[in-house]
Amino acid sequence: MDIDEIIERIEKVIEPHRIPFREPWKVLISTVLSQRAKDETTGMVSENLFRRYPDLKSIAEAKLDDLEDILRPIGFYREKARRIREIARILLKNYGGNVPDSKELLMNLPGVGTKTANIVLSVCFDQDYIAVDTHVHRITNRLGLVKTKTPEQTEKELMNIVDRKHWKKLNSLLVEFGKNICTPLRPKCVICPLNDICPSASLSLKK
Numbered sequence: 068m069d070i071d072e073i074i075e076r077i078e079k080v081i082e083p084h085r086i087p088f089r090e091p092w093k094v095l096i097s098t099v100l101s102q103r104a105k106d107e108t109t110g111m112v113s114e115n116l117f118r119r120y121p122d123l124k125s126i127a128e129a130k131l132d133d134l135e136d137i138l139r140p141i142g143f144y145r146e147k148a149r150r151i152r153e154i155a156r157i158l159l160k161n162y163g164g165n166v167p168d169s170k171e172l173l174m175n176l177p178g179v180g181t182k183t184a185n186i187v188l189s190v191c192f193d194q195d196y197i198a199v200d201t202h203v204h205r206i207t208n209r210l211g212l213v214k215t216k217t218p219e220q221t222e223k224e225l226m227n228i229v230d231r232k233h234w235k236k237l238n239s240l241l242v243e244f245g246k247n248i249c250t251p252l253r254p255k256c257v258i259c260p261l262n263d264i265c266p267s268a269s270l271s272l273k274k
């Protein structure tokens with residue numbers, strides 16, 4: 068299966084997902100907040116957070132219970148409140164208020180794993196990384212591009228088979244594709260532009 072063709076077909080029907088922030092610290096914190104949360108909730112909570120705390124210093128000095136109140140609509144809000152305050156403090160203390168542009172340094176921050184680091188590096192620093200979340204993992208397995216059990220394995224496999232020129236956009240494209248067409252439950256294979264080449268297309272389409 069030709070990955071260029073797959074991407075081309077998806078691009079014809081899907082507008083890539085856009086993170087509504089440009090400043091690296093906002094992208095970093097909103098991505099940490101997005102872990103195990105719905106995009107809509109993350110967007111709303113991030114907007115509220117950045118309205119009340121418009122810079123790293125104010126987050127670093129925030130009271131934990133106030134942060135928890137703002138983050139309450141998303142899952143694991145207590146843990147996330149502690150993490151983002153700690154991230155703000157570390158960025159101010161160690162990096163002059165900037166977000167580091169290295170994967171190793173990013174992954175030393177609390178709550179930052181490979182997916183979050185890859186999103187920050189590709190969105191904010193234009194670096195070639197594939198951010199593999201549940202959508203990317205599920206869809207690439209359904210398409211038979213990879214046969215993997217974890218997002219980490221998927222990232223490694225995709226780096227071997229996807230041309231580097233596509234790495235940065237793969238996440239934003241497949242997130243929207245996964246929300247609208249190749250959904251976790253009952254994928255909409257009938258309207259999918261890949262239903263003639265996808266090995267997981269509904270059986271009814273293959274008769």
Ligand code: SF4
Pocket residue numbers: 209210248249250254255256259260261262265266267268269
């Ligand atoms: S045909 Fe169905 S399973 Fe395959 S990519 Fe499209 S929506 Fe997903």
